[in-house]
Amino acid sequence: MAEAKMKNEENNNDETMNFETDVSRLLDIVTNALYSNRDVFLRELISNSADACDRLRYQALQDDKLTKGSAPFHIRLLTTIKNPNLTIVDNGIGMNREELISNLGTIARSGTAAILENLKNQGQEKDMNLIGQFGVGFYASFMIAHKVEVVSQKAGEPETWYWESDGKTGFTIREANDDEKAWLTDAHGTAIRLHVNSDSTDYLLEDEIKRIVLEYSDHVEVPIYFNKPEEGKEDEQAPINAASALWTRPKSEITQEQYNEFYHHTGQLFDDPIMTTHWTAEGVIEYTALLFIPTMRPWDLYDPDRKTALRLYVKRVFITDKLDTLLHPWLRFVKGIVDSQDLPLNISREMLQSNPVVHKIRNGVTKKILSEIQKLSEKDEEAFDTLWGQFGAVLKEGLYDAIEHRPDLFKICRFNSTNKDAPMTSLDEYIERMKDGQDTIYYITGENAESLSRSPQIEGLISRGIEVLLMTDTVDEFWLQQVKDYKEKKFKSVTQGNINLDEFSDDKDSDAKNDNEETASDDDKEMDALTLMLQTQLAEQVNRVRVSKRLTESPVCLVADDGGVDMHMEKVLKLQQKYEPSNKPVLEINPTHPLIKKMANMVSKDAEQETLKDTALLLMDQALIIQGDSVTDPAAFAKRMASFIEKGLGS
Ligand code: ADP
Ligand code: MG
Numbered sequence: 001m002a003e004a005k006m007k008n009e010e011n012n013n014d015e016t017m018n019f020e021t022d023v024s025r026l027l028d029i030v031t032n033a034l035y036s037n038r039d040v041f042l043r044e045l046i047s048n049s050a051d052a053c054d055r056l057r058y059q060a061l062q063d064d065k066l067t068k069g070s071a072p073f074h075i076r077l078l079t080t081i082k083n084p085n086l087t088i089v090d091n092g093i094g095m096n097r098e099e100l101i102s103n104l105g106t107i108a109r110s111g112t113a114a115i116l117e118n119l120k121n122q123g124q125e126k127d128m129n130l131i132g133q134f135g136v137g138f139y140a141s142f143m144i145a146h147k148v149e150v151v152s153q154k155a156g157e158p159e160t161w162y163w164e165s166d167g168k169t170g171f172t173i174r175e176a177n178d179d180e181k182a183w184l185t186d187a188h189g190t191a192i193r194l195h196v197n198s199d200s201t202d203y204l205l206e207d208e209i210k211r212i213v214l215e216y217s218d219h220v221e222v223p224i225y226f227n228k229p230e231e232g233k234e235d236e237q238a239p240i241n242a243a244s245a246l247w248t249r250p251k252s253e254i255t256q257e258q259y260n261e262f263y264h265h266t267g268q269l270f271d272d273p274i275m276t277t278h279w280t281a282e283g284v285i286e287y288t289a290l291l292f293i294p295t296m297r298p299w300d301l302y303d304p305d306r307k308t309a310l311r312l313y314v315k316r317v318f319i320t321d322k323l324d325t326l327l328h329p330w331l332r333f334v335k336g337i338v339d340s341q342d343l344p345l346n347i348s349r350e351m352l353q354s355n356p357v358v359h360k361i362r363n364g365v366t367k368k369i370l371s372e373i374q375k376l377s378e379k380d381e382e383a384f385d386t387l388w389g390q391f392g393a394v395l396k397e398g399l400y401d402a403i404e405h406r407p408d409l410f411k412i413c414r415f416n417s418t419n420k421d422a423p424m425t426s427l428d429e430y431i432e433r434m435k436d437g438q439d440t441i442y443y444i445t446g447e448n449a450e451s452l453s454r455s456p457q458i459e460g461l462i463s464r465g466i467e468v469l470l471m472t473d474t475v476d477e478f479w480l481q482q483v484k485d486y487k488e489k490k491f492k493s494v495t496q497g498n499i500n501l502d503e504f505s506d507d508k509d510s511d512a513k514n515d516n517e518e519t520a521s522d523d524d525k526e527m528d529a530l531t532l533m534l535q536t537q538l539a540e541q542v543n544r545v546r547v548s549k550r551l552t553e554s555p556v557c558l559v560a561d562d563g564g565v566d567m568h569m570e571k572v573l574k575l576q577q578k579y580e581p582s583n584k585p586v587l588e589i590n591p592t593h594p595l596i597k598k599m600a601n602m603v604s605k606d607a608e609q610e611t612l613k614d615t616a617l618l619l620m621d622q623a624l625i626i627q628g629d630s631v632t633d634p635a636a637f638a639k640r641m642a643s644f645i646e647k648g649l650g651s
Contacts, residue, residue, distance in 0.1 A: 014174045015174065017172075018169055027167045030140065046220060050217075050220045050221070052092025053090060054092075071185065071186055075223070083195075086203060089191040090191075091186035097159070104165075144200035148164070148193065148194055149163070149164045149180075149192070149193040150192050206226060209240075219246070220316055223239030224240055247288050267336075269335065275293040278290045278291075291335065295390075310337065325352070325358055330398040338361060343358070366402070370409060370411075392413070395409060396479055411426070415469040434489070440490050446470070446628070447472060459553050477569045493567075497559065525604075527600050529603045531547060533607050533616070538616060551592075551593070555595045555596050556587055556596075556619050559586050567585065589619075
């Protein structure tokens with residue numbers, strides 16, 4: 001403060017003082033830079049006025065003389081075209097001389113001081129957008145004005161003060177004359193007159209002012225009026241803002257129609273939300289949130305450049321809709337607002353990004369959304385199914401993105417399943433239906449649940465009554481790489497590695513075994529010979545060949561080697577061109593299949609037969625086709641196929 005009085009010229013009543021060094025630097029930046037977003041000056045001044053009204057409202061609770069005979073709280077925006085200026089008048093608490101000097105002559109606010117600090121650290125004052133975007137409080141006036149006059153009277157005090165500055169070196173302060181006193185609309189309050197630069201006269205246009213108010217200050221609770229009402233029509237003038245923050249009203253007083261209207265208005269959306277959540281968090285951090293989940297999926301849901309669009313307010317003043325740390329990316333379809341009590345109003349985006357309060361809010365918001373979705377799944381299955389259908393795949397990104405929310409996410413995740421009674425199932429339901437001794441959650445990944453359910457790889461599991469989850473979202477491949485188990489049950493891909501099914505008896509299977517005890521070893525030998533023959537024949541295409549219990553209907557299938565990349569994952573990676581497959585798959589053969597049996601028998605007689613070789617190649621191609629891959633050599637495949645068909649038809 002001492003610095004503010006560096007130069008002190010006494011001239012009648014006038015006192016001219018220099019700004020604090022930091023203020024001068026800031027003003028220098030503000031006045032000399034070009035801003036991408038100068039609109040914020042009005043937001044800043046309106047927010048100060050609204051604050052001033054809030055503060056007086058609060059003080060009047062203790063001392064009602066302060067507002068005795070006053071008009072209701074209001075903010076007026078008055079324009080004069082001739083000597084172009086814009087005046088913002090409020091009947092808030094006002095400032096006395098000392099307050100004018102210290103509030104408008106020093107940088108008291110931590111937010112602005114921090115911006116300066118940040119600029120200093122950068123070594124140059126170049127990132128002007130920072131200031132343009134987040135404002136510098138009162139000083140933002142100088143973005144559009146070359147002279148600012150302030151007339152203010154503190155509630156409960158008799159004097160009215162006049163403050164004036166060109167935003168360069170300092171300011172002048174004195175008692176206001178009668179003309180100036182008339183700027184005020186009450187016995188207390190502040191009028192700020194901006195002498196608008198010639199390149200900024202658009203800010204005097206009614207439409208322009210209304211647009212900015214609507215964008216930034218619509219939910220400021222104090223009514224904002226544009227210009228004076230006509231004589232005798234004072235009661236009819238309508239505020240240009242909504243003058244009420246919907247989210248500050250009690251839930252019980254808000255209808256779903258009102259919520260929907262708000263959703264349409266702020267989100268510029270045309271559908272109705274499928275879920276509306278409105279709550280106030282109290283305690284360590286305080287905020288109110290009003291959030292919506294749309295019914296329709298936004299077209300750019302998967303666009304990597306898409307930004308999350310929660311609107312952040314601080315004490316009902318709009319701050320930004322670009323703060324992507326306010327919401328996890330996997331909740332990017334959630335719309336609405338968060339209004340914080342704890343954040344400072346002026347804070348740069350960089351600082352907001354890493355602000356611990358923002359992180360706490362994000363955590364609270366995430367928990368709440370997940371628990372509300374879970375409740376929805378219990379009370380409105382249809383709505384939940386729609387929600388899951390639209391956004392389930394995005395939510396699953398959270399399984400690898402946010403470990404701390406994984407348990408809550410798993411409660412709402414649904415998967416296609418081979419269980420006919422529960423084609424969409426939760427993991428908990430899956431676990432409930434597990435067979436005795438089953439400690440594994442089996443899954444298969446691919447594009448389409450219907451065709452996955454017919455995969456040869458799961459035949460053996462199904463015939464043993466073991467349920468398999470059919471994972472059809474690309475994201476499944478990614479979270480399954482990270483998440484190894486759920487409630488101590490391991491996830492296991494049925495297209496990767498061996499599966500031990502010995503513990504689970506298949507009725508047909510065990511009967512057959514008992515009947516053929518003696519011949520079993522002969523069969524085994526033949527099967528070994530076939531395995532060896534296939535391995536030699538197909539050495540280029542497969543890593544190895546083995547007899548498998550997982551097949552019941554199909555003769556063969558391909559699986560990834562243990563430790564290798566899962567079959568479908570390999571495809572996904574190939575598509576994204578991030579990966580050249582290096583592991584060859586394993587070919588599993590079904591020893592109970594008539595074709596395999598016959599081949600085994602033929603091998604035991606003459607392993608070198610040409611037909612056998614062709615059959616081996618055809619089997620391999622068949623395995624590829626079943627899982628939706630293309631055959632290695634289509635022409636050769638067609639030729640072999642034709643010759644087999646010909647034989648089959650008989651000559
Ligand atoms: P902030 O609002 O973040 O404190 P500003 O630069 O916007 O920073 O304003 C500085 C201070 O000036 C405010 O804290 C307030 O004390 C005072 N002030 C500004 N405008 C008004 C007003 N219209 N009525 C009363 N006090 C005001
Ligand atoms: Mg302010």
